Amino acid sequence: MQELKNIVLFLMDMDGTLYLENELIPGARDFIYRLIEKKKNYVFITNNSSVNKNNYFEKLKRLDIPCKEKNLFSSGMATGTFLKTQRKGRKVYLVGTKALEEELLKYGVELVEEGAEIVLVGYDRELTYKKLEKACYFLDEGAEFLATNADYLFPLKRGRFLPDCASICMMLTKATGKHPVFIGKPNRYMVDLLREKHGLSKHQVAIIGDRLYTDVACGKNAGITSILVLSGETKVNDLKAATEKPDYVFPSLKEIIEYIQ
Ligand SMILES: [Mg+2]
Structure with a gap:
């Protein structure tokens, strides 16, 4: 758990990690406020390319999750960047x-x-x-x-x-x-763009998500710390069967709070 203390940027999945549809997963809000309290950076990264940014800003505001422009990055935005550059x-x-x-x-x-x-x-x-x-x-x-x-x-x-x-x-x-x-997760592209933007090394960045084949695989591909939460798609049996294991596994965000120092 020592390593988690060195993380300064958390790349956070939303669906299945932060909330399910319109309900926050218990402890998710406390986790985000803990990051803020400890002056850690966080960016919500989502593979969902069907809605625009304002939908997220409104939804997160409704759920009392602080989210500014710099805290959100979608596969649609990453694709826009890729096409442009x-x-x-x-x-x-x-x-x-x-x-x-x-x-x-x-x-x-x-x-x-x-x-x-x-x-x-x-x-x-x-x-x-x-x-x-x-x-x-x-x-x-x-x-x-x-x-x-x-x-x-x-x-x-x-x-x-x-x-x-x-x-x-x-x-x-x-x-x-x-x-x-x-272009989106598990491609390392989104992580690389954000890591460069924040000027951080690989051991200072972690990805947290509920899926092995997108979130955890993305962390592995980008060479950063991967944290799996079991509050969404992945069940314990899926994890046992997985060939590539995440660096850390927690039931949900709530259980990670104490390691954010
Ligand atoms: Mg998810």
């Missing part, structure tokens, strides 16, 4: 929500309906067959295949779920034989 000027066809479209426009991304060089898929809760048809066409014509996040399921309460970005991608992969590159 590494695919500058490319024409992008988006399979995503209106909110993601607005986010990408802020990064100067050129979104097109014809002649796309990149097909970008998000967690599209406004998906239509027409969008799939166009995405297939562009991919078949040779467009690059990018996606915001590698989640198959979006968790709801009582074990229910919705199909997420990777499930939509699977349809396109089956149809075209092409596989996407996912």
Whole structure:
């Protein structure tokens, strides 16, 4: 537990870690206030690319979780950064929500309906067959295949779920034989961007999340400390079966509070 004392930046998952749908997980608020009290930095990083930042600011405010502009980073924002810096000027066809479209426009991304060089898929809760048809066409014509996040399921309460970005991608992969590159977790890209922004070394940053294949894998890929909480998707048996183990496991955020010194 000694190592946890050295962490100055906590990258926090939200769904299944901080809250489930509209309810805070018990102890989550106390954990965040402990970070503030001990002058630690935290950034909520979410793979959810379907809603805009204001939805999060409003939701977190409602839950009494302090969150400023600097405390939030989504796979949509990471994708905007990636397109702006590494695919500058490319024409992008988006399979995503209106909110993601607005986010990408802020990064100067050129979104097109014809002649796309990149097909970008998000967690599209406004998906239509027409969008799939166009995405297939562009991919078949040779467009690059990018996606915001590698989640198959979006968790709801009582074990229910919705199909997420990777499930939509699977349809396109089956149809075209092409596989996407996912920008969000478990890709280390979001962690690297935030670590550089804060000017920190790997041993000063930790990621906390409820999923092995996105949150913990992301921590492993980026070479930072990984902390799994069992308040969301991952159950004890999943953890036993996992080949890559997190550095730390806690029932929920509540049990980590005493180690934040
Ligand atoms: Mg989660």
